[in-house]
Amino acid sequence: MNHFSLLARRRFLKNATLFGGSVVASPYILAAEPGRKFRTALIGCGWWGKNILKEAIASGRVKVVGLCDVDTHVREVAAEQVNDLNGDSPKLYNDFRDLLAKEKPELVIIATPDHWHALQTIAAVNAGAHVFVEKPTGHTVNESRAMLRAARSSGTVVQVGLHRRIGPHHVNGMKFLKSGAVGDVGMVRIFAHGGGGREKPSANMEPPQGMDWNLWCGPAPLHPFNQKLHPGGWRNFLDYGNGQLGDWGVHWLDQVLWWSEEKYPKTVFSTGGRPIAGPAVLTDRETTSDTPDHQVAVYAFEKFTCIWEHRRFADNRAEKHKIGAYFYGTKGTLHIGWRDGWTFYPADGNAATQHEDSKLQEPDGHNLTLLWADFLAAIDQGKKGVADIELAHRASVLPLLGMISWRTGRSLTWDGSKEMIVGDPEASRLLSRPYRAPWVYPEA
Amino acid sequence: MKRPTLKPIRPSGCRSTLTFLFLMGGLFIGCVGSPIRGTAQDWAFWRGPDRSGVVKGVSLTDRWPAEGPTVLWKAKVGLGFSSFAISNGRAVTLGHADEKDTVICFDAVTGQELWKHSYPAELGDKYFEGGTTGTPVIDGDGVFVLSRWGDLIRLNLGTGATEWSKNIARETGARVPDWGFGGAPLVMGKQLILNVGDAGVAVDKATGNVLWKSEASSAAYATPVSVTRGGVLHVIFGSARSYVAVAAADGKEVWRLRWLTEYGVNAADPIVQGDKIFLSTGYGKGAGLFEWKEPEPAPLWKSKVLRTQMNAAILFEDHLYGVDGDTTEKASLKCVEFATGKEKWMFAGFGSGGLLIAGGQIVALSGSGELILAPATPAGFRPTSRAQVLGGKCWTAPVIAAGRVYVRNSRGDVSCLQVGKP
Numbered sequence: 001m002n003h004f005s006l007l008a009r010r011r012f013l014k015n016a017t018l019f020g021g022s023v024v025a026s027p028y029i030l031a032a033e034p035g036r037k038f039r040t041a042l043i044g045c046g047w048w049g050k051n052i053l054k055e056a057i058a059s060g061r062v063k064v065v066g067l068c069d070v071d072t073h074v075r076e077v078a079a080e081q082v083n084d085l086n087g088d089s090p091k092l093y094n095d096f097r098d099l100l101a102k103e104k105p106e107l108v109i110i111a112t113p114d115h116w117h118a119l120q121t122i123a124a125v126n127a128g129a130h131v132f133v134e135k136p137t138g139h140t141v142n143e144s145r146a147m148l149r150a151a152r153s154s155g156t157v158v159q160v161g162l163h164r165r166i167g168p169h170h171v172n173g174m175k176f177l178k179s180g181a182v183g184d185v186g187m188v189r190i191f192a193h194g195g196g197g198r199e200k201p202s203a204n205m206e207p208p209q210g211m212d213w214n215l216w217c218g219p220a221p222l223h224p225f226n227q228k229l230h231p232g233g234w235r236n237f238l239d240y241g242n243g244q245l246g247d248w249g250v251h252w253l254d255q256v257l258w259w260s261e262e263k264y265p266k267t268v269f270s271t272g273g274r275p276i277a278g279p280a281v282l283t284d285r286e287t288t289s290d291t292p293d294h295q296v297a298v299y300a301f302e303k304f305t306c307i308w309e310h311r312r313f314a315d316n317r318a319e320k321h322k323i324g325a326y327f328y329g330t331k332g333t334l335h336i337g338w339r340d341g342w343t344f345y346p347a348d349g350n351a352a353t354q355h356e357d358s359k360l361q362e363p364d365g366h367n368l369t370l371l372w373a374d375f376l377a378a379i380d381q382g383k384k385g386v387a388d389i390e391l392a393h394r395a396s397v398l399p400l401l402g403m404i405s406w407r408t409g410r411s412l413t414w415d416g417s418k419e420m421i422v423g424d425p426e427a428s429r430l431l432s433r434p435y436r437a438p439w440v441y442p443e444a
Numbered sequence: 445m446k447r448p449t450l451k452p453i454r455p456s457g458c459r460s461t462l463t464f465l466f467l468m469g470g471l472f473i474g475c476v477g478s479p480i481r482g483t484a485q486d487w488a489f490w491r492g493p494d495r496s497g498v499v500k501g502v503s504l505t506d507r508w509p510a511e512g513p514t515v516l517w518k519a520k521v522g523l524g525f526s527s528f529a530i531s532n533g534r535a536v537t538l539g540h541a542d543e544k545d546t547v548i549c550f551d552a553v554t555g556q557e558l559w560k561h562s563y564p565a566e567l568g569d570k571y572f573e574g575g576t577t578g579t580p581v582i583d584g585d586g587v588f589v590l591s592r593w594g595d596l597i598r599l600n601l602g603t604g605a606t607e608w609s610k611n612i613a614r615e616t617g618a619r620v621p622d623w624g625f626g627g628a629p630l631v632m633g634k635q636l637i638l639n640v641g642d643a644g645v646a647v648d649k650a651t652g653n654v655l656w657k658s659e660a661s662s663a664a665y666a667t668p669v670s671v672t673r674g675g676v677l678h679v680i681f682g683s684a685r686s687y688v689a690v691a692a693a694d695g696k697e698v699w700r701l702r703w704l705t706e707y708g709v710n711a712a713d714p715i716v717q718g719d720k721i722f723l724s725t726g727y728g729k730g731a732g733l734f735e736w737k738e739p740e741p742a743p744l745w746k747s748k749v750l751r752t753q754m755n756a757a758i759l760f761e762d763h764l765y766g767v768d769g770d771t772t773e774k775a776s777l778k779c780v781e782f783a784t785g786k787e788k789w790m791f792a793g794f795g796s797g798g799l800l801i802a803g804g805q806i807v808a809l810s811g812s813g814e815l816i817l818a819p820a821t822p823a824g825f826r827p828t829s830r831a832q833v834l835g836g837k838c839w840t841a842p843v844i845a846a847g848r849v850y851v852r853n854s855r856g857d858v859s860c861l862q863v864g865k866p
Contacts, residue, residue, distance in 0.1 A: 073684070073685060073704065073708060076704055077704045077705070077706050080704055081706075081728065084728075084748075200543070200566060202566070205619065205620070206619070208619075208661075208662060208684075209661045209662070227570070227622055231622070231707070232570075232571070233570070362772075362773075363770075363772035363773055364772075
């Protein structure tokens, strides 16, 4: 199928949905003709991007036509690995816009840092592609809104990398929770703790040879290159990520939304800082990260309170679980975790603890095989993925609001139906941010 | 414990070393520029007296008592993965604590601490616990240390005094790789050769003055390997995107082989036999055997049979013995035929440890600190003795000098064990 027929199909689908569900299925079923492989591209060929791409290749349903990364070495290594895995010889791109224009992929995997998700997802869906994009959806709230809007108007499937929506122990733990076995839940505590200490600045340096650092920074401010930032460390820099709350918090906030029948909280308050890591440094000579070393965020929902905590110091054996969610119910406490599976601690001291082990893909402890299969099933069957952009948008907004509260130092009143902060123009401005020219902030 | 009786430190310089080696019956190629060879009494440089991981002329006990080989001494050296340099009855290694790296010199027999030298250093804990990763080298009375961040120091083996010190990355403008410099220095005649920059840097070992340097782009983590061809000395470097051979005299490039490994981790040293060059790296990359051709070696075979993330395999009687797989998976120990790449045996669950071969026996330290003794043969891996000698994470290969095996873990627990026949 060429690009134009693909676009035509999207338009047909968009119209078809207006006339009801029954019409929708047929063109998608055509897409599922046996043996046909999706023209697939990856934008962001680092560690996680390749984890997703390997799932795509393992599914046997993709032909990898393009790889895009702003680092020559990274994209060339990825190309060799793809060739080893399935014999494909993808074309290599520095700029995602060239990739989309020349390869006309049907599936696009986006695993760039958060500050790129919105522009790349919007460009990909506008080019008619189905998208698998990493969490959180946006770096600011209005980017996420724009992504949702673009996805819906294109009619393509957009799946977000919230693999905990489909991980077996999450599914079963959630089933247990929703069965009423935990009783009435009035409070949820979600957290990700780890060790750490004082952070020393690292010297800024020239970016690696063959890396387009300007394009890596893209719409975000241009920082000096520093090994703390790349590879991987951008999560701990406010200009490109949103710290632990953005990286880990989104998974657990998503679990809370999955369990709850509420779509959004009424108020959000967050506090935290860097008392242990020390002050953030950014000079022309050296850099530290700038996200908090610990943070608490309180989300007041209609029927319950959710508290997020993270701490990157005082790693200890006092706390039984270091990552996950505690659902506190009248019949006991359910912990849904990571490698430690789920465990129910009954309120009745005589009742036995219940537990289910995790079933994760190692070494990185995820369930991407299942999430990728669900993405393909969504495309084949014309349905929404289990981590559809709309659910993921709602989950992603929560850490982003937490970060606005943390920055402004005050509680936010959130009108979730309009997705607006009430009565606080300063905080409201932080729902968006200025882009670095020539990039233009997407319209929500 | 007996008080240490220290032999006098032999003076540095080519002539005395030559005399010494003749006396010891060691293999020696030539004076000017040649890499110095050692004996089974010492492990003065990375991968031992022949720089191959193989030690000849020693005899190991066939079996250990149930409780394991006798522990001669134990020590703590700080966080890291640095191995040992052992010469003249002295064992030197380093570790990290409290924002400093510390070089420690022990009496090799008794473990008595003789001197220490510290310098400020970052922990560098990106995706691992951090600490020191490079291994010192001893040449005569000189101890050479290259830190992850480019500190290059010559210490006196006898006293620990600093003879000269500089930051070689700052001086040459070379890029510090993502995980810092990891290759051990290589002494060749008057030169100290370092895997710094795209294809190495040479300094005068007496003064530290730079003799030649390469482009500033990133080095990888392998130790430079010396090769003599047609009477000309060469050095092969693991660079970020290739392995590169240069003339030792001036650093002029003679060949370059594109070798892309994830994150630029070309960490395993190349293995050269005759005109054959063996390469292997991790992160799923695999191995290849190449024929020495300039300006680019020609492939003989390529395979995923051996994917060496860190410690290079050991070539012994036409077979490679090494670790296949990354720290993030269940790495195994394998025997692979050098000429063909054919797997002869595989020992699962070994982990990211290391090994040496002495007196025809494999002495392997598993990733979790089990010391294993087994005949080095392609016929199979049949351990004759096994003993849990360390806990924690053991990514550092064991070394042997005068029948004593030295092991460490990442926390810096060091153990010296009697493995040779007393």
